[in-house]
Amino acid sequence: MFRSKKAKNFKKQGSLKQRIKKTISSGKFKKVFKGSLAFISIITIFVSGRIFYQELLNAPFLQIKEININGVKRVSKDEVLELAEIELGDNIIAVDIAEIKKRIKKHPWIETVKINRKMPDKLLLEVKERTAVALINLDALYLIDNRGSIF
Secondary structure (H helix, E strand, C coil): CCCCCCCCCCCCCCCCCHHHHHHCCCHHHHHHHHHHHEEEHHCCCCCCCCHHHHHHHHHHEEECCCEEEEEECCCHHHHHHHHHHHCCEEECCCCHHHHHHHHCCCCCCEEEEEEEEEEEEEEEEEECCCEEEEEECCCEEEEEEEECCEE
């Protein structure tokens, strides 16, 4: 009953095989294909990297098996470990060195802390304690170190 009319500028396009060849050989198709391939490659690299990182976080050979604390005299090693909030068995990659330093330096006797990872399973903490050189009375007794800091 209803017949569709062909457009006036309609021309026969040829077989499906010929149309596919023509589309593939066009420059626009090549640009889209290269862009899609690059996008897929980037996503694949990102996902693979993320999976690899997660596997490293769960790897048993990267668990901390030894924590060495050097330079402590007035502060006990147990106090330093408690302040650091790290334990044997924690992942050495997941340990946040800057945060550990910040927590340990809250102790009044500790002046500086250096933390080194000894891959794959050791953590080395070098602590430098303050040296008290004077005593001051400010409503209570406080110590002064060689830099003039009150603690």
